[in-house]
Amino acid sequence: MKNNQSSKNGFISGIGFILAAAGSAVGLGNLWAFPYKTSANGGAAFVLVYIICVALVGSIAMISEIYLGKRAQANPVTAYKKIKRPLGFIGIVVILIPTLITCYYCVLGGWTLRYAVNSFQSIPSANNAVTFAPFVSNVFEPLFYTVIFLILAALIIMGGIKDGIEKSSKILMPALFIILIFIVIYCLCLGDGVKGGLEFYLKPDFSALGFSGIIAAMGQAFFSLSLGMGAMIAYGSYTGENIKVGKSAVMICIFDTLVAFLAGLAIFPAISALSPENLGANAQGPGLIYQILPKVFDKMGGIGQVLSFAFFSMVIIAALTSVISILEVSVQFISQKFKTNRKKTTLIMAIVCGLCSIPITWSVGGAYGGKIVVFGFDLLTFLDEIANTVLMPVGAFFACFSIGWLIDKKPTVNPMKTLNALKNDGLDLGAFSKIFVIMVKFVTPLLILLVEIMGVIGKLQSYGNIYWSIIITSLLLIAICVIVFFAFFYKKDCGTNADEIN
Ligand code: PHE
Numbered sequence: 354m355k356n357n358q359s360s361k362n363g364f365i366s367g368i369g370f371i372l373a374a375a376g377s378a379v380g381l382g383n384l385w386a387f388p389y390k391t392s393a394n395g396g397a398a399f400v401l402v403y404i405i406c407v408a409l410v411g412s413i414a415m416i417s418e419i420y421l422g423k424r425a426q427a428n429p430v431t432a433y434k435k436i437k438r439p440l441g442f443i444g445i446v447v448i449l450i451p452t453l454i455t456c457y458y459c460v461l462g463g464w465t466l467r468y469a470v471n472s473f474q475s476i477p478s479a480n481n482a483v484t485f486a487p488f489v490s491n492v493f494e495p496l497f498y499t500v501i502f503l504i505l506a507a508l509i510i511m512g513g514i515k516d517g518i519e520k521s522s523k524i525l526m527p528a529l530f531i532i533l534i535f536i537v538i539y540c541l542c543l544g545d546g547v548k549g550g551l552e553f554y555l556k557p558d559f560s561a562l563g564f565s566g567i568i569a570a571m572g573q574a575f576f577s578l579s580l581g582m583g584a585m586i587a588y589g590s591y592t593g594e595n596i597k598v599g600k601s602a603v604m605i606c607i608f609d610t611l612v613a614f615l616a617g618l619a620i621f622p623a624i625s626a627l628s629p630e631n632l633g634a635n636a637q638g639p640g641l642i643y644q645i646l647p648k649v650f651d652k653m654g655g656i657g658q659v660l661s662f663a664f665f666s667m668v669i670i671a672a673l674t675s676v677i678s679i680l681e682v683s684v685q686f687i688s689q690k691f692k693t694n695r696k697k698t699t700l701i702m703a704i705v706c707g708l709c710s711i712p713i714t715w716s717v718g719g720a721y722g723g724k725i726v727v728f729g730f731d732l733l734t735f736l737d738e739i740a741n742t743v744l745m746p747v748g749a750f751f752a753c754f755s756i757g758w759l760i761d762k763k764p765t766v767n768p769m770k771t772l773n774a775l776k777n778d779g780l781d782l783g784a785f786s787k788i789f790v791i792m793v794k795f796v797t798p799l800l801i802l803l804v805e806i807m808g809v810i811g812k813l814q815s816y817g818n819i820y821w822s823i824i825i826t827s828l829l830l831i832a833i834c835v836i837v838f839f840a841f842f843y844k845k846d847c848g849t850n851a852d853e854i855n
Pocket residue numbers: 377378379380381382383451576577578579580582584675676678679
């Protein structure tokens with residue numbers, strides 16, 4: 354196996370890789386979704402189940418994806434082709450999906466940017482009717498911030514892996530963590546009122562958890578760890594011999610979980626101390642950070658403006674380092690397959706995603722009288738469901754399945770044989786090798802299938818028949834990926850990191 358690419362365009366240090374991958378993992382999923390999902394699904398009971406999911410399923414899939422990239426030193430299509438040529442179509446799926454996510458994730462990034470910018474005006478005021486709704490439903494303002502956000506991401510990617518992504522992560526991730534710690538301490542010191550928030554967030558309630566809570570925890574773990582999206586395959590491909598896959602994956606998982614947990618520890622105590630009337634059902638939905646938190650900051654007076662700026666800057670960092678990783682997936686593939694220059698490719702992909710984000714911004718914000726909907730969904734929800742409920746488990750499943758069953762030329766149910774095959778291939782996890790093999794072969798793929806099936810059934814129940822539009826669109830997308838792959842990429846070389854020109 355050739356591992357000499359890292360010197361050309363790859364991560365130079367282990368810590369650089371860990372911070373970049375953690376940057377991908379830590380995003381809106383941690384600072385926004387995790388806290389409200391925890392409070393809605395049984396508090397500490399959810400946290401416990403979540404940690405088990407990360408340990409048993411997430412970390413195993415993470416190792417599989419990083420290693421898939423590392424062994425191939427190439428984009429996801431080539432990485433899967435190197436496992437078994439026909440599987441290359443999965444590579445196309447895990448390039449298409451993050452590209453779709455980029456289109457809506459940068460809309461949310463744009464919102465965050467606007468909230469940070471407006472922190473020092475009295476605009477994030479107590480009244481949502483004059484702040485949130487008019488802003489998001491405006492035709493131009495959210496677009497303006499979305500474009501700026503996308504430009505920031507594109508500039509970092511244009512710098513390449515070591516000078517763009519690695520360098521920025523080494524600054525941004527520690528900054529994020531310091532801001533977070535500061536905010537947590539401040540919020541926990543807001544007086545007696547914080548107790549109610551801690552209880553709301555963490556009081557263990559196993560009856561509120563239920564089976565659906567467990568499935569939610571598992572889905573959240575995948576999303577939060579950026580799995581099934583080609584991102585970890587792409588980043589993994591830029592690692593050389595000096596980077597240990599197992600250790601890195603564990604660090605990324607721990608960091609990601611810690612940040613998610615701490616975010617809730619700041620948010621809920623602050624709400625309960627300053628705005629307890631908002632600690633109900635509203636705090637359990639997406640309105641949490643864009644609608645309720647501004648009210649809380651508003652009640653803090655002058656310091657609230659500083660805190661609001663710090664908080665939203667932290668969310669921007671989190672969202673930015675995540676968007677970089679998903680935009681990178683398509684940039685990597687296109688520049689390797691078509692031997693195009695990285696800067697130009699990034700520019701083109703940013704323009705494509707920017708254009709796609711226009712209808713998404715209008716749809717989710719309710720511009721034009723809220724008329725931009727598909728099959729009854731706003732476009733953001735539509736794409737998010739396709740990407741995260743239906744297709745993400747597919748990507749994660751194939752990563753584990755490939756490592757667990759297809760590295761060995763002669764597929765076998767015998768874990769010891771697979772263990773040897775993996776060692777010969779270059780993956781050695783020391784004392785954890787045996788557990789890893791059993792998990793990656795049997796347990797993790799089965800749990801992923803469970804997430805897929807139960808996740809879709811649950812959504813069908815809650816949304817009703819309109820959810821079929823999401824399932825059918827997802828299947829059509831897979832079909833398109835299969836056709837495109839076999840028509841254009843199956844027989845042809847799809848490039849490796851060595852083919853990149855800068
Ligand atoms: N993990 C990111 C978050 O928690 C989102 C993301 C998903 C990023 C998939 C990359 C790939 O917000």
